[in-house]
Amino acid sequence: xxxxxxxxxxxxxxxxxxxxxxxxxxxxxxxxxxxxxxxxxxxxxxxxxxxxxxxxxxxxxxxxxxxxxxxxxxxxxxxxxxxxxxxxxxxxxxxxxxxxxxxxxxxxxxxxxxxxxxxxxxxxxxxxxxxxxxxxxxxxxxxxxxxxxxxxxxxxxxxxxxxxxxxxxxxxxxxxxxxxxxxxxxxxxxxxxxxxxxxxxxxxxxxxxxxxxxxxxxxxxxxxxxxxxxxxxxxxxxxxxxxxxxxxxxxxxxxxxxxxxxxxxxxxxxxxxxxxxxxxxxxxxxxxxxxxxxxxxxxxxxxxxxxxxxxxxxxxxxxxxxxxxxxxxxxxxxxxxxxxxxxxxxxxxxxxxxxxxxxxxxxxxxxxxxxxxxxxxxxxxxxxxxxxxxxxxxxxxxxxxxxxxxxxxxxxxxxxxxxxxxxxxxxxxxxxxxxxxxxxxxxxxxxxxxxxxxxxxxxxxxxxxxxxxxxxxxxxxxxxxxxxxxxxxxxxxxxxxxxxxxxxxxxxxxxxxxxxxxxxxxxxxxxxxx
Amino acid sequence: xxxxxxxxxxxxxxxxxxxxxxxxxxxxxxxxxxxxxxxxxxxxxxxxxxxxxxxxxxxxxxxxxxxxxxxxxxxxxxxxxxxxxxxxxxxxxxxxxxxxxxxxxxxxxxxxxxxxxxxxxxxxxxxxxxxxxxxxxxxxxxxxxxxxxxxxxxxxxxxxxxxxxxxxxxxxxxxxxxxxxxxxxxxxxxxxxxxxxxxxxxxxxxxxxxxxxxxxxxxxxxxxxxxxxxxxxxxxxxxxx
Numbered sequence: 098x099x100x101x102x103x104x105x106x107x108x109x110x111x112x113x114x115x116x117x118x119x120x121x122x123x124x125x126x127x128x129x130x131x132x133x134x135x136x137x138x139x140x141x142x143x144x145x146x147x148x149x150x151x152x153x154x155x156x157x158x159x160x161x162x163x164x165x166x167x168x169x170x171x172x173x174x175x176x177x178x179x180x181x182x183x184x185x186x187x188x189x190x191x192x193x194x195x196x197x198x199x200x201x202x203x204x205x206x207x208x209x210x211x212x213x214x215x216x217x218x219x220x221x222x223x224x225x226x227x228x229x230x231x232x233x234x235x236x237x238x239x240x241x242x243x244x245x246x247x248x249x250x251x252x253x254x255x256x257x258x259x260x261x262x263x264x265x266x267x268x269x270x271x272x273x274x275x276x277x278x279x280x281x282x283x284x285x286x287x288x289x290x291x292x293x294x295x296x297x298x299x300x301x302x303x304x305x306x307x308x309x310x311x312x313x314x315x316x317x318x319x320x321x322x323x324x325x326x327x328x329x330x331x332x333x334x335x336x337x338x339x340x341x342x343x344x345x346x347x348x349x350x351x352x353x354x355x356x357x358x359x360x361x362x363x364x365x366x367x368x369x370x371x372x373x374x375x376x377x378x379x380x381x382x383x384x385x386x387x388x389x390x391x392x393x394x395x396x397x398x399x400x401x402x403x404x405x406x407x408x409x410x411x412x413x414x415x416x417x418x419x420x421x422x423x424x425x426x427x428x429x430x431x432x433x434x435x436x437x438x439x440x441x442x443x444x445x446x447x448x449x450x451x452x453x454x455x456x457x458x459x460x461x462x463x464x465x466x467x468x469x470x471x472x473x474x475x476x477x478x479x480x481x482x483x484x485x486x487x488x489x490x491x492x493x494x495x496x497x498x499x500x501x502x503x504x505x506x507x508x509x510x511x512x513x514x515x516x517x518x519x520x521x522x523x524x525x526x527x528x529x530x531x532x533x534x535x536x537x538x539x540x541x542x543x544x545x546x547x548x549x550x551x552x553x554x555x556x557x558x559x560x561x562x563x564x565x566x567x568x569x570x571x572x573x574x575x576x577x578x579x580x581x582x583x584x585x586x587x588x589x590x591x592x593x594x595x596x597x598x599x600x601x602x603x604x605x606x607x608x609x610x611x612x613x614x615x616x617x618x619x620x621x622x623x624x625x626x627x
Numbered sequence: 628x629x630x631x632x633x634x635x636x637x638x639x640x641x642x643x644x645x646x647x648x649x650x651x652x653x654x655x656x657x658x659x660x661x662x663x664x665x666x667x668x669x670x671x672x673x674x675x676x677x678x679x680x681x682x683x684x685x686x687x688x689x690x691x692x693x694x695x696x697x698x699x700x701x702x703x704x705x706x707x708x709x710x711x712x713x714x715x716x717x718x719x720x721x722x723x724x725x726x727x728x729x730x731x732x733x734x735x736x737x738x739x740x741x742x743x744x745x746x747x748x749x750x751x752x753x754x755x756x757x758x759x760x761x762x763x764x765x766x767x768x769x770x771x772x773x774x775x776x777x778x779x780x781x782x783x784x785x786x787x788x789x790x791x792x793x794x795x796x797x798x799x800x801x802x803x804x805x806x807x808x809x810x811x812x813x814x815x816x817x818x819x820x821x822x823x824x825x826x827x828x829x830x831x832x833x834x835x836x837x838x839x840x841x842x843x844x845x846x847x848x849x850x851x852x853x854x855x856x857x858x859x860x861x862x863x864x865x866x867x868x
Contacts, residue, residue: 253712256803291713292806299826310848315808318815323840324848333823341848436844439837491835494819499713499808507715507808517771520712521722525704585697 099440101325101430102480103470104337105463106156106307106446108284109136110248112562113162113613117171121382124575128166129179132226133390135453136167137214138460140222140229143238146467153238153467156481157230157449158284160244161271162560164227165613168275173224180218183211183390186379190367190391193375199405203393206408231276240481242282243272243303246614249559250511252291252499253520260527260559262297263621267556267614269301274616281483282306286561287511288339288446288502292330299332305482306336307446312500313338320495325433325441327482328495336497337482342429343445346422347456354418355456358396359410363455365394365403392457415458419465427476442485443477515573516564522584523558529591530555534622537594546608547599548619551590553611558583586611629763633662634775641665659777666761703769709787711802716779716810721746722771723787725799730768733789733797742797745790748774751804752781762790779810812845 111131116122146153159167166172187208194200222229233239245251246267254260265283272280281304285294288309298306305327313324313336320328324338347353354360368380368389380387394403395411426443433441452459470479486492503510512520533548540548558580566576586607593599633641641661645652650668652661709723725733725744734742746763753759765772765787776783785802822830 256710256712256805302826304823314845314848315810315812317809317813318817318819319813321818321835321839322837323845325840329821329823333821333826333828335823433840437837437840490822490824491820491830491832492823493835494821498810499806505715508712509714512712512714512720517720517722520710521703521724521771522700524710581700584700589697 099475099478100434101440101477102442102485103343103426103430103477104156104442104444104480104482104485106158106284106444107139107449107452108158108160108244108446109163109449110158110160110244110284111163111166111450112560113165113247113557113611115166115169115172115610115612117610121175123381123385123387124572125172125175126179126387128172129176130388130390131450131454132176132218133180133183133211133214134457135450135460136226137217138453139449139463140217140226141213142460142464143229143233145464147233147236147238149468151468151471152479153471154240154479154481154484155238155467156240156242156282158242158244158282159227159230159275160248160284161246161268162248162613164271164275167227168225169612170224177215177219177224180211180215182379184208184215186389187211187391189375199407200393203406203408204391207391227275234276240282240483241272241276242284243268243280244284245286246271247556247560248286248562249556250286250289250501250508250561250564251294252289252501252508253511254523254527254559255291255293257524257527257531258293258297259531259622259624260524260555261294262300262624263530263552264556264559265294265297265301265303266621267617269303270616271614282481284446288312288500289508289561290336290497290501291499292496295330295332295334295336298334299330304334305486306334307444308336308338308497309500309502309506310339310341311506312336312497315498315500316495317498318495320493322437322439322441322493325437325443326439326489327442327485327492328497329492330496331494335482335486335492337442337444337485338497339446339502340443343422343426343443344447346425347445347447347451354422354462355451355459356396357414357418358398359407359414360396361392361406361411361457362394362396362403363392363457365392367391367393411458412461415461416465419462419469422462422466423469423474427474430477440489442480444482510568511561511564513568515570516567519564519567519580522580526555526558526584526587526591529587530619530622531624533591533594534619538620538623540619543599543601543604544594544597545619547590547594547604549617550604550608550611551587551594552617552619552622553614554583554587554590554607556614557611558587583611630662630666630761630775631763631772633665634659663777707787707800709785709800709802711783711785711805713805713807714773716807717775717777719748719774719776719783719785719805719807720771721774721785721787721802723769723785723800723802725768725787727768729799730789733799736797737789737791737795739789739791739793739795742789742791744768745788745796746772746774747786747788747790747796747798748776749784749786750776750781751784757784762796764790776807779807782806 114124190204194204234241245264249264251261269280283303283306285306290308290312310324327335327337329335366388369386395406397403563576563580566572638658703724707725707729712720714720744765746765747760749757749760784804786798787800788796788798790796818834820832820835821828
C-alpha cells in the first residue's frame with residue numbers, strides 16, 4: 098500500500114495565432130514547433146506506455162485556443178506544409194553531413210522523427226491530434242482539463258464578474274464540445290486566482306483547479322496539511338496547490354535537470370548557423386532566420402564552445418534524472434506521510450511545451466519517470482485530482498489567497514509599465530459586450546452574427562499572452578498589434594450593431610480570420626440569469 | 628505632500644518634516660510608519676472630514692459611438708471612470724478618465740477654480756466607511772497610478788476628483804473596491820471539513836485524522852521570494868534569441 102500520491106500536471110497552451118491573410122506567418126510556427134517537438138512526442142510517449150501496459154495517470158490541460166488551432170483545417174494544412182519542408186531539409190542535411198558522422202546521425206535522427214510526425218499526424222490521427230488525447234482520456238490514462246476560453250488572466254478582470262464568467266463558461270463549453278464530456282477540472286490561466294473566481298467554476302460544474310503554493314499556504318483558515326492536501330472553497334470547488342520542491346528540479350534554470358551539459362542545446366540551430374543561401378527556403382520568407390528544430394549540439398558548458406550532441410549519453414542522463422526525481426519524491430512523500438499521519442499528495446505542474454521543445458529530453462524523462470514510478474518503488478502512486486478526491490473525500494474548508502504562478506507570485510507580470518495600458522481598453526470592451534448582450538436578448542441573423550463575433554474579438558483581446566509578451570520583451574510589436582486589432586474590431590462591431598448597420602462583407606472577413614469557438618453564443622455575457 | 632513623494636524621501640528628511648509639523652515620535656519608528664504619521668498630521672491640519680466629501684454624481688460614463696476609421700485606439704472613451712486593480716499585497720493600480728464636463732462640474736461644486744485633480748484612496752478595512760483615506764495629487768485627466776499601500780489583506784476604494792485649496796473634495800468617479808492578498812500565513816487555525824457530492828455538502832466534520840503539517844515545513848515554503856517563478860508562455864519567452 099502506497100504512502101502518498103504524486104500528481105503530474107501538464108499545461109498545454111498556445112494563444113490563438115492564425116493568419117489566413119498571409120501565406121506564411123512567423124508566429125504561426127509556434128504551433129508547428131509545439132506539434133513536432135512537444136505534442137507528438139507526448140502522444141508517442143503515451144502510445145508506448147499503453148502498448149507496454151504501464152499503468153499511469155496524468156492530468157493534462159488543453160486550452161480552448163490550442164484545441165481550436167489543432168482542429169482548424171487551414172492550420173492543419175499548413176502544418177503538413179511545414180513538416181514536408183522539414184523532411185526535405187533533413188534529407189539535404191543527411192547529404193551535407195555525409196562526411197561528418199557525429200552530425201550525420203543527428204540529421205538522420207531528425208529525419209526519422211519528422212517522417213514519423215507526418216505519418217502520425219496525417220495517417221494515424223487524420224490531422225486532428227485532439228483525437229489522440231481524447232482516446233487516451235477515454236482509455237483511462239489521462240484526465241484532460243479545460244482552461245479559461247482564451248487564457249484570460251482572471252484576477253485583472255475581477256471587477257467585471259460577467260467577463261470572468263464568460264471566460265469560464267466558454268472554456269467549459271469548448272471542452273464538452275471537443276472531449277464529449279463535462280470538464281471536471283480547470284487550469285486557471287497563470288494559476289491566477291482571487292477569492293470569488295471559484296463561484297464561476299462551481300456554476301460551470303467544475304470540481305477542482307490549481308493554485309500556486311502561497312495561494313494555499315496563505316489561505317484562511319490556515320490549511321492543516323499545507324500544500325499536501327487540497328482544500329474546498331466555500332463554493333465547494335477544490336483547490337490543489339503546486340509543490341515547490343518538485344517544481345524546482347524541472348523548472349529551475351540554475352539547478353534544474355534541463356541545464357545538464359549532456360542535454361541538447363536549444364539555441365544552436367541550423368536556421369541560424371548555416372549559410373543563408375543554403376537555408377533560405379526553410380526560414381522565414383522575408384529572410385528572417387528562425388529555429389528549424391534541427392540542433393546538433395549539446396549544452397557542453399557555460400561558454401559558446403559547443404560539442405556534438407550524443408543521444409545515448411543524453412538518454413542515460415534522462416534516466417538518471419528520472420531516478421533522482423523519483424528518489425526525491427519517495428523521500429519527500431515518506432517523510433510527509435509520517436509527519437502528517439495520512440497520505441500526502443504532491444502536485445507537480447509544468448508547462449507542457451517545456452518538454453521536448455525547450456528540454457529536448459523531457460518526454461524521455463517523463464517516460465522513465467512513469468515506468469520507474471510504476472515498477473521501481475512503492476512509496477507513492479500517480480493519481481489525478483479526481484482520483485484523490487474519490488479516495489479522500491473529506492477535505493478541509495478554507496479560502497485561498499489571491500495569487501498566481503508568475504514572477505513574485507501575484508499580478509505584476511501582467512500589470513506593469515509595459516502592459517498596464519491595455520486594461521482601460523479591455524475593461525471598456527467587456528462592459529460594452531455586457532451592455533450589448535443586455536440590449537439584444539434575442540438577436541437573429543446578421544446582428545446575431547455580429548454579436549457573436551464581438552464576443553470572439555473580446556475574448557481574443559483578453560488572452561494573457563499579449564500582456565506576457567509585452568513584459569518579456571520578445572515579439573512585442575506582434576502582441577501590441579493583436580491587442581489593438583481585437584479591441585478595434587470589437588469597437589467597430591459595437592458601433593455598427595448600435596447603428597444597426599453591420600457591414601456584412603467585413604464581418605465575413607473577420608469571422609474568417611478569428612474563427613475560433615464556432616458555437617459561441619453572445620448571451621453568455623448576460624450573466625447567470627441569461 | 629502625498630504618500631508617493633514622502634516614500635521617496637530619506638528617513639532623515641522625513642524626521643525633519645515630522646519635527647516641522649511638531650509631531651512627537653520615537654526614534655525607532657520605521658520609514659513607512661513615519662510616513663503614515665506625517666500623512667495623518669497633514670490630513671488633520673487640513674481638517675478634512677468625511678462630511679467634506681461631496682456625494683458621487685449618479686451618471687455613469689457616456690457611451691458615444693466612435694466614428695472610425697478604427698485604425699488607432701482612442702486616448703479615452705469620453706466619460707468619468709476610475710478602476711482599481713490589485714498588483715500584489717503592497718500595491719494597487721488605478722486608472723481613470725475624467726471628462727472635461729466632469730472637470731468643470733467638480734470645479735463648480737467646489738466653487739474653487741484652482742481645485743486640483745486628486746486621487747483619494749479610502750481604506751475600508753477597519754471602518755467599512757470613508758473615514759480613513761489619503762490623497763495623491765495627479766496631473767492628467769486620463770491617467771494611471773501605482774499606489775504603495777503597505778501591508779496586505781486590506782480593502783481599498785479610490786475616487787478621482789478635485790480638491791479645493793481649503794481641503795474640500797469633490798468626487799467625480801468612484802472605483803470598484805479591491806482587497807489585497809494577505810501576503811502571510813493566517814492566524815486562524817479553526818477547522819471545518821466537508822465531503823462534497825454533486826456540488827452539495829454531503830457530510831461535514833470539525834476535525835479529520837492526521838497531524839498538522841510541522842511549522843518548519845510551512846516556514847520553508849513561505850519564502851516565496853526565493854521561489855522559482857514560472858508562468859505560462861514558453862514560446863513567447865524563447866521566441867527570439
